[in-house]
Amino acid sequence: MQSLSLQQLADLIGASLHLSGNDSEDTQIHSMSTLANAGIGQISFLSNSKYRSQLSDTRAQAVILHPDELSHCPTTALVHANPYVGFALVAQALDTTPDAATGIHPTAVIAEDVSMGENVSVGANAVVETGVELGDNVQIGAGSFVGKNCQIGRHTKLWANVTVYHNSVIGEHCLVQSATVIGSDGFGYANDKGKWIKIPQLGRVVIGDRVEIGASTTIDRGALEDTVIADGVIIDNQVQIAHNVEIGENSAMAACSVIAGSSKLGKNCSVAGLCGFNGHIEICDNSHFTGMSMVTKSITEPGLYSSGMPAISNLEWRKNAVQLRKISSIAQRVKDLEKQQSKK
Structure with a gap:
């Protein structure tokens, strides 16, 4: 399994490294995980502030985050202007996806x-x-x-x-x-x-x-x-x-x-x-x-x-469908009322 140091990852994505606890620039990271599930040797990220509550409890070795979130981070941080881009770059560096093929297979x-x-x-x-x-x-x-x-x-x-x-x-x-x-x-x-x-x-x-x-x-x-x-x-x-x-x-x-x-x-x-x-x-x-x-x-x-209709309860949808059938007649009634009003 490939691993990279915290400093190597920070340099790779253009982040500033803020060490915490016993971590050093040479501390190794071998994989990524979520804030909730990450542990020792793993790095996570926070790109949406609504998940900040998970940041305080994370056990990740390090977290990629925005400068505004640094004060909330209990662990080593890689501070990046766009944490989601930082996550993508680190994920590429630690990618373990196998090749689609290796060499020329004899049955090819x-x-x-x-x-x-x-x-x-x-x-x-x-x-x-x-x-x-x-x-x-x-x-x-x-x-x-x-x-x-x-x-x-x-x-x-x-x-x-x-x-x-x-x-x-x-x-x-x-x-x-x-x-x-x-x-x-x-x-x-x-x-x-x-x-x-x-x-x-x-x-x-x-x-x-x-x-x-x-x-x-x-x-x-x-x-x-x-x-x-x-x-x-x-x-x-x-x-x-x-x-x-x-x-x-x-x-x-x-x-x-x-x-x-x-x-x-x-x-x-x-x-x-x-x-x-x-x-x-x-x-x-x-x-x-x-x-x-x-x-x-x-x-x-x-x-x-946009043009798609969001889902609603079936009861509400059925009521709306009934009203939809009446739109033409309602439009005609409004038109007739406008004509009557214009004659006054």
Whole structure:
């Protein structure tokens, strides 16, 4: 198990170190835990003041916290302007996640003309087809499929059972979780007198650098042009991205959200869970959507948008539903009253 000293961690995240008790700069930290459960050799963090009550009772060796919380801390503190970012950096340093694959497994099927950089790993029963280019330190997990003429950049990791269809491009330092499908056909059909005629999807999926994609997400290839996921995008589990969608740099999408075909999501946007976006619309940069928002038209002004209804008791919901049915008649009555009032 890897361990780092308190001073090493402080230097790593750019924090000031405030020692307590018998701790020294060389005291070793081997893992992270919550304030409530951390113990000797573990570090925790406080990024939300509502959990301050847990700080006074923590047994953590050290805590990452904001300068305003230092006076409340009974143990060694790593003081950081953004404790949550500090937590993320320490978690990376102490990460014990195993590799998706190590070396070339004897059951892997790799075409003879595949171009592989240094230290590439391909897991058991994975298939890498002809014309594929794999950069240095790429990891292809067990049971994954990489179709013809794909390109996967350096240090990108595909976990087990990922499917990457032909001609797809994935950049450097990307992470794709299990059961995700990249480059499947978009939902393109023409209706001929009730009969559906399939439209071949001839574009690609092009994914930039430092993109992370959750488990069981699907990203469809473009119909003619490409589906494009820009640098720094993060996508959660079970997200559906339709053909010819474009997602701008550093945007984020949470689980079970859907973007219909040919829509464009700008840079630095955030989409909470269960949101839906109509096709052929454009969302400007720095737009943010709360859970269950249904976006039916383009957004031209940055800001926070909502449309989902929070849950209420069934009795209250039933009463509201009854009133909702009366809205049209009530609106007409108000209109009639306004006309009567205007005649006086």
